[in-house]
Amino acid sequence: xxxxxxxxxxxxxxxxxxxxxxxxxxxxxxxxxxxxxxxxxxxxxxxxxxxxxxxxxxxxxxxxxxxxxxxxxxxxxxxxxxxxxxxxxxxxxxxxxxxxxxxxxxxxxxxxxxxxxxxxxxxx
Amino acid sequence: xxxxxxxxxxxxxxxxxxxxxxxxxxxxxxxxxxxxxxxxxxxxxxxxxxxxxxxxxxxxxxxxxxxxxxxxxxxxxxxxxxxxxxxxxxxxxxxxxxxxxxxxxxxxxxxxxxxxxxxxxxxxxxxxxxxxxxxxxxxxxxxxxxxxxxxxxxxxxxxxxxxxxxxxxxxxxxxxxxxxxxxxxxxxxxxxxxxxxxxxxxxxxxxxxxxxxxxxxxxxxxxxxxxxxxxxxxxxxxxxxxxxxxxxxxxxxxxxxxxxxxxxxxxxxxxxxxxxxxxxxxxxxxxxxxxxxxxxxxxxxxxxxxxxxxxxxxxxxxxxxxxxxxxxxxxxxxxxxxxxxxxxxxxxxxxxxxxxxxxxxxxxxxxxxxxxxxxxxxxxxxxxxxxxxxxxxxxxxxxxxxxxxxxxxxxxxxxxxxxxxxxxxxxxxxxxxxxxxxxxxxxxxxxxxxxxxxxxxxxxxxxxxxxxxxxxxxxxxxxxxxxxxxxxxxxxxxxxxxxxxxxxxxxxxxxxxxxxxxxxxxxxxxxxxxxxxxxxxxxxxxxxxxxxxxxxxxxxxxxxxxxxxxxxxxxxxxxxxxxxxxxxxxxxxxxxxxxxxxxxxxxxxxxxxxxxxxxxxxxxxxxxx
Numbered sequence: 219x220x221x222x223x224x225x226x227x228x229x230x231x232x233x234x235x236x237x238x239x240x241x242x243x244x245x246x247x248x249x250x251x252x253x254x255x256x257x258x259x260x261x262x263x264x265x266x267x268x269x270x271x272x273x274x275x276x277x278x279x280x281x282x283x284x285x286x287x288x289x290x291x292x293x294x295x296x297x298x299x300x301x302x303x304x305x306x307x308x309x310x311x312x313x314x315x316x317x318x319x320x321x322x323x324x325x326x327x328x329x330x331x332x333x334x335x336x337x338x339x340x341x342x
Numbered sequence: 343x344x345x346x347x348x349x350x351x352x353x354x355x356x357x358x359x360x361x362x363x364x365x366x367x368x369x370x371x372x373x374x375x376x377x378x379x380x381x382x383x384x385x386x387x388x389x390x391x392x393x394x395x396x397x398x399x400x401x402x403x404x405x406x407x408x409x410x411x412x413x414x415x416x417x418x419x420x421x422x423x424x425x426x427x428x429x430x431x432x433x434x435x436x437x438x439x440x441x442x443x444x445x446x447x448x449x450x451x452x453x454x455x456x457x458x459x460x461x462x463x464x465x466x467x468x469x470x471x472x473x474x475x476x477x478x479x480x481x482x483x484x485x486x487x488x489x490x491x492x493x494x495x496x497x498x499x500x501x502x503x504x505x506x507x508x509x510x511x512x513x514x515x516x517x518x519x520x521x522x523x524x525x526x527x528x529x530x531x532x533x534x535x536x537x538x539x540x541x542x543x544x545x546x547x548x549x550x551x552x553x554x555x556x557x558x559x560x561x562x563x564x565x566x567x568x569x570x571x572x573x574x575x576x577x578x579x580x581x582x583x584x585x586x587x588x589x590x591x592x593x594x595x596x597x598x599x600x601x602x603x604x605x606x607x608x609x610x611x612x613x614x615x616x617x618x619x620x621x622x623x624x625x626x627x628x629x630x631x632x633x634x635x636x637x638x639x640x641x642x643x644x645x646x647x648x649x650x651x652x653x654x655x656x657x658x659x660x661x662x663x664x665x666x667x668x669x670x671x672x673x674x675x676x677x678x679x680x681x682x683x684x685x686x687x688x689x690x691x692x693x694x695x696x697x698x699x700x701x702x703x704x705x706x707x708x709x710x711x712x713x714x715x716x717x718x719x720x721x722x723x724x725x726x727x728x729x730x731x732x733x734x735x736x737x738x739x740x741x742x743x744x745x746x747x748x749x750x751x752x753x754x755x756x757x758x759x760x761x762x763x764x765x766x767x768x769x770x771x772x773x774x775x776x777x778x779x780x781x782x783x784x785x786x787x788x789x790x791x792x793x794x795x796x797x798x799x800x801x802x803x804x805x806x807x808x809x810x811x812x813x814x815x816x817x818x819x820x821x822x823x824x825x826x827x828x829x830x831x832x833x834x835x836x837x838x839x840x841x842x843x844x845x846x847x848x849x850x851x852x853x854x855x856x857x858x859x860x861x862x863x864x865x866x867x868x869x870x871x872x873x874x875x876x877x878x879x880x881x882x883x884x885x886x887x888x889x890x891x892x893x894x895x896x897x898x899x900x901x902x903x904x905x906x907x908x909x910x911x912x913x914x915x916x917x918x919x920x921x922x923x924x925x926x927x928x929x930x931x932x933x934x935x936x937x938x939x940x941x942x943x944x945x946x947x948x949x950x951x952x953x954x955x956x957x958x959x960x961x962x963x964x965x966x967x
Binding site: 257269271272274293295296298304306309312315318319320321327328329332333 | 570571572575576584590591592606607608609612614824914917918921922
């Protein structure tokens with residue numbers, strides 16, 4: 219058995235979460251209070267935003283944080299900063315992932331069959 | 343405007359001849375990979391030995407190479423592949439391609455084989471065949487240094503193969519500079535078979551620009567815009583390894599030879615860690631992005647290994663695939679491969695295969711000579727060396743997947759991850775049908791550079807995806823933006839292949855930049871007037887002549903497939919969307935049917951007579967150059 223990949227856990231262990239990210243919109247309209255910036259290809263996008271690697275919603279990251287949680291699906295990520303205004307998802311928070319196999323029901327981050335967040339906090 | 347020269351060198355006779363490339367050929371294939379594929383189809387006879395003198399090594403730059411267009415650095419190398427027995431094709435950056443152009447040549451066609459080691463010395467329109475005794479046996483870096491010393495000129499650019507090429511390791515690569523590598527399909531072994539150690543170039547000739555003033559105006563704007571692009575900023579700041587952050591997070595990388603689709607605990611090999619080992623930046627000719635770090639391992643058992651990188655491939659292969667979790671080890675293995683002149687992707691894949699066989703007891707230490715345990719630095723180091731010098735078990739692996747399978751127990755076949763004899767790349771496509779179809783149908787075997795439908799991984803809106811893939815036949819129109827969907831993916835792969843082939847005719851990194859400006863750019867740089875349809879047809883033509891070449895070599899529909907494991911073993915790790923996935927066999931075959939239809943090929947993947955006529959391929963081979 220591979221170390222760290224073997225024995226299934228019953229429940230996720232409590233871990234310290236990073237600050238919640240803000241919801242963002244991948245459109246030219248944005249949301250109130252979220253500053254929009256122009257991309258090189260001429261699109262507007264929310265400042266300090268990335269796409270969640272799980273539910274693919276666009277989310278805004280608080281400045282300087284190194285961990286963050288998707289407000290749509292609850293997935294937790296390690297964050298690095300390419301520039302002070304450009305965050306990037308460096309990887310998942312390993313301890314927050316379930317053991318090998320299908321995503322357990324009720325585990326934070328669960329999506330429906332269409333890939334939409336089950337958390338119902340604004341997922342489309 | 344671009345009346346450039348092709349040179350024919352016969353190493354058996356020592357004869358050298360030159361010819362201008364007819365504009366007729368330029369219009370159909372333009373340059374670089376395009377013309378190379380025409381040359382390959384016309385100069386290779388079916389049934390020849392890929393390591394015999396009848397194979398032909400083609401080296402080229404493109405119409406944009408060496409001009410002020412962004413990143414105009416690319417060199418393309420082609421031959422019959424000794425690894426796959428199909429299209430051999432590889433593409434590298436660095437400084438060699440532009441220098442070859444300044445020396446007066448856009449294409450070299452190298453035939454025959456020398457009796458003793460030689461290298462080509464090319465300078466300002468002249469080609470000499472020189473004795474290579476003093477560089478034979480040297481690695482790629484030392485070879486370059488010695489040639490420069492011999493000619494007393496630090497500015498000479500060298501494309502060389504290392505000891506692996508000399509030893510006919512079938513995945514030996516060709517290299518220039520510290521990092522630029524033409525890795526895939528074993529072109530270094532073809533050089534080795536011809537006893538051609540290197541090609542050294544120095545040029546001072548002009549490269550004419552059709553409309554210099556307009557070009558300058560356009561390119562200043564293009565370059566400024568380029569450095570505002572977020573992905574380019576990422577490449578500039580943390581390097582090309584950045585993409586591993588996306589794919590390993592999602593769970594579409596290969597770990598432990600496809601036992602897992604994510605490497606847990608990859609923190610130390612993530613590109614953010616390069617700060618502690620980097621000693622500078624490395625970029626190719628005319629590129630502001632400089633997407634690599636120069637590095638030198640400072641401590642530990644691998645102290646002194648140096649090179650440049652890592653790119654996504656390095657991290658995915660000598661990192662996640664063989665479960666190496668230490669940055670120094672990963673970079674040292676990359677440096678070793680680069681010095682010996684071997685393809686990282688082949689080395690890591692074949693090593694991962696051997697490690698799984700060892701883990702499962704299908705092979706033992708009696709076969710391998712040393713233990714082969716996941717991520718073990720010393721064992722990896724030793725086996726890489728044995729591959730390069732064909733020692734012991736390394737000799738079996740050095741022959742590549744297809745031939746090694748014949749020398750190992752029958753059970754080993756199932757665990758061999760390859761497509762058409764080219765090692766499966768470092769990604770796991772079980773959850774992503776478009777990417778699976780892409781690697782299955784690529785004309786050089788498993789490949790992510792001949793039509794990678796990347797937008798699937800980015801969650802882009804369907805309207806954006808539609809815009810990216812417009813231009814082809816209006817069939818299977820809707821493309822789902824979901825990476826796990828099968829809907830419209832045949833069209834996405836088809837269009838990606840055409841776009842990729844078209845972008846490979848120019849000789850710069852990433853094609854011509856913005857699509858809207860490309861036609862103008864071609865005109866101001868080269869004087870050629872194309873329409874969007876001309877470019878689309880050109881890409882279609884290149885892809886189809888590659889398909890014709892492979893069909894002639896005996897490839898069939900059955901070869902357009904992924905490893906059996908994709909259909910039967912579900913993914914275990916990653917994000918919820920990709921967990922528990924296998925590829926659906928029936929849906930995959932349906933995608934393949936649609937894909938053939940879009941290309942105008944029959945159910946066996948053979949281009950129809952109508953398609954050949956539409957693409958001006960009905961008279962091939964035409965032997966115009």
